[in-house]
Amino acid sequence: MKKKWIALLLTAAMTFSMVACGNDSGSTGSDAAAGSSAGSGDVADSGAADDGGAEAATGFVPAENPDDWPVVTVEAINGTVFPGEEDVETALNDYLVSINAGVKADIVQINMGDLSTELTLALSDNTNPLDIFCWRFYSTLDGCVKNEQCISLEPYLEEYADMWESFPEKVLMTQQIDGVQYAVPSVDSYGTYEVYMLRKEIAEELGIADRDGEEITLEEMTQIMKDAKAIHPEYAYMINTNDDPVQGLDSLGNGDWLGVLMNRGVGTTEIVNYYETEEFRDFCNLMKEWNEAGLLCDDPLNNSMTIEQYNNDVAAGCYVGGYSAEYIKTLVSYTHESVQYKLTDLVGTSASVLGGWMVSSVCKTPDAAMKLLYLMTTDETVARFFILGVEGKHYTVDENGIARYPEGVDSSNSEWNMNCPWFWPNQCLSLPLETDFTGYYTDMLEAPKNAQFSNAMGFIFDSTNVYDQLAACSTVVAEYRPALLYGLVDVDEYLAKFNEELKAAGIDDIIAEEQKQFDAFLAANAE
């Protein structure tokens, strides 16, 4: 009898704990605050991919009592969970109350390593919805819209007109599909040029350090690398050879280069198969030459070809992109001083807009979410809470207007993640962090004025009709391109095979479809 009772007790305990597992009731409080009885059906009606429903919102009216304000959840990315979240939220919400924002924020930290899974789950979660998120690192604008993970922002165009007008038209277009605005672009320079960065002491030994900033050709660059190799054979002089700008491509947002505009889309509207061009053949031959001269890293297919190889003394030179020489120098805290030789012009393509912020389709209070997103993009104080944390606690500001870590704190033990300003909607509202370059953000805002833009800026290819061809071609590209771009194989033999397989996999269909849609895009924008 005793045994039976124990069994019963254990069973009850286990069953209870299992059922309790599935019901995460100790959640963020967003559901309580949302205070709406919206089921999934209502959510679908709230405007997901609802192109037609462009009625202007009546304007967001805050509830009188701040305790009744909806709490909007916001995605934050990081490598570990930062303990400063509560401090930031408290300070931020106090500020939101002080300006009668009508909305409060709840930051949801998501680990970069789990981003894909976590965000996919969060965006299908009706009970604890994630309200505002950025597609960067997760998906593409097109992908999010096709999956109906975000809602149309058309109803908010009028209400927040000042925010929308602060973006160049071409930049706004990169976050539209069929003319419908789905995201707020992350503020950036929207254009970059590419430089070859070489360790300063090597440049000095070669007697070319004084040419810092000068524009050079790929041939000159090859010679510099070879000369450097002769005096310092222990280093490689290039890391990642897969670089769109150096090869003059506007990839139309497709990293596999299945149909590109040459000359980075400036002055051309013809989509070509880059792999068939003489330019690509010459480039592959050049890479072969680099590899044979020992300029490339060992085992490039097996190692991650990132700037880390420069910081770890494997390579003494590599490509870097940015909007100005000073910016590039402060971009990452490189371990070695460098000189830079300019390789390309400052050009913006769709790929230069690196992220866009969206309101999720599971969001139950889209009006409030949009209000918060507006404040994150336009209100300096709100933006700085997200980007830098709480002033005086997580950072201090010096006399030059540079944000500094408090005494004894650096990026490794900071309680708030201050290393990803570029992830947030408007980094230019924050302060440069731990640098001497005071123009970090002001110059960034100036950059687009000097940039040329690709004709395809704002063009987003809808791959629905050629999805299967795209899937097949992507795999073919992954099969051949890395080996060709690292000069590991015989160019003539492999290039021929590569092109043959691309044809078989349907690259011509893709390009024809792209050209058709691109022509329609050009015609629509010419009006």
Next chain:
Amino acid sequence: MQKTKNVQKNPRTRKQTVKRLRKYMPLYLMSIPGFIYLIINNYLPMGGLILAFKKYSFAKGIIDSPWNGFQNFTFLFGSKWAKIMFRNTICYNIVFLLLGTIFAIFVAILLSVIGNKFAKQTYQTLILIPHLVSTVLIGYLVFAFLSEKNGFINNGILAPLGIKPVSWYIEAGYWPVILTIVQLWRSFGFQSIVYFATIIGFDKAYYEAAVMDGASVWQQISRITLPLLKPTIIILTIMALGRMFASDFGLFYQVPQNSGMLYSTTTTIDTFVYRTLMLDHDVGRSLAAGFLQSILGFIVVMITNAIVRKVDNESALF
């Protein structure tokens, strides 16, 4: 006579059932959490399979997403990769199953004839270690051997012999062998333990009698051990066949380090699906691939079991 017996049997059985139920109640109760877990975790999600035939919308949810027939399946069959990935998945599985089983039984028998208890336990532990190593780590172990410029094989073996270094990560032809070796190395320990556990359960009297009759060691193995092992082999094989169209993602993605030039021999259904859908978050298409794999695996299991039942009823799984 037969009939009356049955009629009489029924009430008694019912009574017995109730009695037995009462007797074993604690055990049944204890199994309830397990059942609930199985239902929640393994059976309820099956409802989601309908998404394989729908265009999933995060906004509309599972029920309201629109149907789209077989459109989610087409990307699997549209190109040369269809042939390659099905061929690779099936062929590797057959080879792994065949060689894996033979090798595991071989090691299990070897283990069973070791007399020294300490040695036996040491070997058991040692051969199990590869099974516990993460595939990502195995990928780097393999890379340490095969790296073109710094690898052990090129530098430690081929160079002293005066043979030109081989670009292992570019030549697809070597990989069926490499992957088979890696798979056998890391899986034989665990499998052997399963067979070994069965072998030590055999009645020693068979072997004693055989020795008395003058049977050689080989005869003991082929006449006693193997026939007794047959049911276990069949069960494990049928279970493995259920995974015939699935592959170990880690083995085919991490170990060749997703090196493009090797795709023709390392692409399986899982790695193709992963590469294709990595950026899309296309729930419908990934489900379609998984659904197809499960259905095909299910069919193979049913057919095999039917054949086994026909040939040797006792050994059939169900």
